[in-house]
Amino acid sequence: xxxxxxxxxxxxxxxxxxxxxxxxxxxxxxxxxxxxxxxxxxxxxxxxxxxxxxxxxxxxxxxxxxxxxxxxxxxxxxxxxxxxxxxxxxxxxxxxxxxxxxxxxxxxxxxxxxxxxxxxxxxxxxxxxxxxxxxxxxxxxxxxxxxxxxxxxxxxxxxxxxxxxxxxxxxxxxxxxxxxxxxxxxxxxxxxxxxxxxxxxxxxxxxxxxxxxxxxxxxxxxxxxxxxxxxxxxxxxxxxxxxxxxxxxxxxxxxxxxxxxxxxxxxxxxxxxxxxxxxxxxxxxxxxxxxxxxxxxxxxxxxxxxxxxxxxxxxxxxxxxxxxxxxxxxxxxxxxxxxxxxxxxxxxxxxxxxxxxxxxxxxxxxxxxxx
Amino acid sequence: xxxxxxxxxxxxxxxxxxxxxxxxxxxxxxxxxxxxxxxxxxxxxxxxxxxxxxxxxxxxxxxxxxxxxxxxxxxxxxxxxxxxxxxxxxxxxxxxxxxxxxxxxxxxxxxxxxxxxxxxxxxxxxxxxxxxxxxxxxxxxxxxxxxxxxxxxxxxxxxxxxxxxxxxxxxxxxxxxxxxxxxxxxxxxxxxxxxxxxxxxxxxxxxxxxxxxxxxxxxxxxxxxxxxxxxxxxxxxxxxxxxxxxxxxxxxxxxxxxxxxxxxxxxxxxxxxx
Numbered sequence: 020x021x022x023x024x025x026x027x028x029x030x031x032x033x034x035x036x037x038x039x040x041x042x043x044x045x046x047x048x049x050x051x052x053x054x055x056x057x058x059x060x061x062x063x064x065x066x067x068x069x070x071x072x073x074x075x076x077x078x079x080x081x082x083x084x085x086x087x088x089x090x091x092x093x094x095x096x097x098x099x100x101x102x103x104x105x106x107x108x109x110x111x112x113x114x115x116x117x118x119x120x121x122x123x124x125x126x127x128x129x130x131x132x133x134x135x136x137x138x139x140x141x142x143x144x145x146x147x148x149x150x151x152x153x154x155x156x157x158x159x160x161x162x163x164x165x166x167x168x169x170x171x172x173x174x175x176x177x178x179x180x181x182x183x184x185x186x187x188x189x190x191x192x193x194x195x196x197x198x199x200x201x202x203x204x205x206x207x208x209x210x211x212x213x214x215x216x217x218x219x220x221x222x223x224x225x226x227x228x229x230x231x232x233x234x235x236x237x238x239x240x241x242x243x244x245x246x247x248x249x250x251x252x253x254x255x256x257x258x259x260x261x262x263x264x265x266x267x268x269x270x271x272x273x274x275x276x277x278x279x280x281x282x283x284x285x286x287x288x289x290x291x292x293x294x295x296x297x298x299x300x301x302x303x304x305x306x307x308x309x310x311x312x313x314x315x316x317x318x319x320x321x322x323x324x325x326x327x328x329x330x331x332x333x334x335x336x337x338x339x340x341x342x343x344x345x346x347x348x349x350x351x352x353x354x355x356x357x358x359x360x361x362x363x364x365x366x367x368x369x370x371x372x373x374x375x376x377x378x379x380x381x382x383x384x385x386x387x388x389x390x
Numbered sequence: 391x392x393x394x395x396x397x398x399x400x401x402x403x404x405x406x407x408x409x410x411x412x413x414x415x416x417x418x419x420x421x422x423x424x425x426x427x428x429x430x431x432x433x434x435x436x437x438x439x440x441x442x443x444x445x446x447x448x449x450x451x452x453x454x455x456x457x458x459x460x461x462x463x464x465x466x467x468x469x470x471x472x473x474x475x476x477x478x479x480x481x482x483x484x485x486x487x488x489x490x491x492x493x494x495x496x497x498x499x500x501x502x503x504x505x506x507x508x509x510x511x512x513x514x515x516x517x518x519x520x521x522x523x524x525x526x527x528x529x530x531x532x533x534x535x536x537x538x539x540x541x542x543x544x545x546x547x548x549x550x551x552x553x554x555x556x557x558x559x560x561x562x563x564x565x566x567x568x569x570x571x572x573x574x575x576x577x578x579x580x581x582x583x584x585x586x587x588x589x590x591x592x593x594x595x596x597x598x599x600x601x602x603x604x605x606x607x608x609x610x611x612x613x614x615x616x617x618x619x620x621x622x623x624x625x626x627x628x629x630x631x632x633x634x635x636x637x638x639x640x641x642x643x644x645x646x647x648x649x650x651x652x653x654x655x656x657x658x659x660x661x662x663x664x
Contacts, residue, residue, distance in 0.1 A: 066558075069558075069562055070561075070562075071558050071561060071562070096561075097558075097561040097562045098561060098562075098564045098565065098566055100562075102562060103562060103563075104558070104559065104562045106555040106558065106559055107555070108553060108555055110553060110555035110556045110558065110559035111556075112556065112559075112560075112574055113556075113578065114577045114578055123560075123563055123565075123573075124563035124564055127563060127564040127565045127569060127573075128564050168559075171559075171563065175563075175564075181562075
């Protein structure tokens with residue numbers, strides 16, 4: 020069990036920048052997730068940690084050992100790193116039985132025969148695949164193959180555990196089940212784990228901390244709570260959360276000591292405590308964001324009387340089960356609200372109130388969060 | 391699809407006729423092998439022998455015995471060596487990849503297109519400088535070298551189908567380049583070995599040019615050359631020649647019959663992405 024430290028990591032393929040100047044410290048025993056859309060450089064980063072590709076620039080430490088340094092020409096081969104990896108397609112050796120697959124890393128290391136049998140058996144039991152040990156991979160289902168790949172990774176007790184979209188090829192039901200099991204397994208084994216996914220729900224439910232990556236750049240690093248409640252920029256705000264956060268262009272208008280947020284179709288009086296933060300942005304082009312669950316349907320209000328509510332037409336109602344999604348439209352403004360129940364019908368106007376403490380404001384030019 | 395009865399009968403008649411046509415040379419080959427020289431003159435090739443005899447077969451075997459052994463030795467050795475080297479090349483070219491590996495591969499493929507005749511003189515000189523003229527070793531070396539381009543191509547195309555992640559997984563599991571080849575790549579290579587093996591075996595076995603250029607002595611002469619010599623200088627003894635041909639064709643025939651089912655699969659492999 021070690022920490023993983025990445026300094027100024029850069030990797031380019033031709034003219035495409037896969038990872039750009041990445042700095043990161045992953046703590047001992049942490050469950051860390053690289054999250055981002057495909058092609059954002061998360062797998063490249065993982066392969067650099069595994070030693071399977073050499074970065075163009077930057078240093079990489081596993082614990083206190085410098086394993087990669089482009090500048091100092093240090094490169095420890097993947098064989099010598101105490102790192103295990105699970106691949107998206109599982110990469111099981113097709114000609115070997117399940118037993119042989121799991122035993123492979125131990126056999127290659129020249130472990131004692133009895134020790135190998137014992138450890139493979141224990142690992143198989145832990146993953147619930149004891150009855151499959153004599154089978155060949157082609158006789159296994161996707162979920163079982165995934166377990167074999169996991170078994171092969173954990174059997175050698177690695178210091179760092181790398182997982183590249185391990186659940187992507189499973190069906191939805193199995194994915195949710197395996198998610199929980201994987202989280203439990205990680206707590207049990209207490210191994211530093213780096214996990215790559217493009218699925219924000221997976222990331223939010225499993226991670227201790229998440230790094231959101233886009234075009235090779237780390238957009239934000241933080242706990243799921245931080246990412247959800249305090250997104251650093253427009254991309255993170257939009258990427259995390261489902262249904263996604265509502266965005267609309269707006270400006271700030273000063274009125275005495277108070278600030279009004281003007282989004283054309285509605286006006287909101289901002290709370291006093293945020294005024295100091297926003298003062299300098301009066302008149303600038305801004306984008307406001309509000310999550311669907313921070314919009315509430317209210318008893319009818321009169322237009323203009325409320326300072327944090329407005330009237331808007333219901334476009335579509337989507338019953339999801341535990342809640343409803345109201346798709347709202349007024350002029351060119353469209354919003355989604357998540358509500359428990361509604362009396363509104365499609366085409367009707369409803370009153371919507373927003374939780375003003377949950378409003379996010381972003382600079383339109385830099386896309387950085389202001390509030 | 392159901393074929394109407396009449397059409398099916400017609401189809402079968404046509405197919406049997408064609409099969410008969412294709413097998414006719416083999417039939418005349420066999421009948422002539424069992425004929426005395428007198429029968430050869432008095433009967434048509436299609437007719438069975440009047441007084442069947444095994445003498446031509448025995449005589450041909452006695453003459454061909456040593457050349458057949460020579461051929462078998464260098465054919466088996468060159469087939470194994472060229473396949474093994476082609477396999478290693480294919481592995482390195484697809485899974486290790488180094489700077490300029492594409493250019494190296496290009497040179498390999500150019501090797502396929504160089505006609506034998508173009509290099510014959512330098513080849514004979516090189517082999518005799520090496521002291522391998524009139525020696526089975528010279529043929530092993532030549533056929534191995536000449537086989538490498540085509541086997542490399544075959545194995546490279548097959549190994550391109552093995553996912554890179556399998557190799558990467560083996561690396562993180564602690565396996566080095568050679569261990570990965572021995573324990574992962576080689577056990578997965580049965581199919582290309584059969585395809586390349588059959589291809590190499592038949593083309594090396596059937597080769598005449600290198601044999602006649604490099605090994606004419608009795609201890610190294612290939613069966614193909616010995617067969618040509620059976621013809622004689624003034625009169626052609628057809629029964630002896632046909633008997634020799636039968637002996638000569640036997641090993642290739644056996645190989646085909648044994649490996650036919652793998653071969654069919656091998657030719658199909660890679661046609662459809664799995």
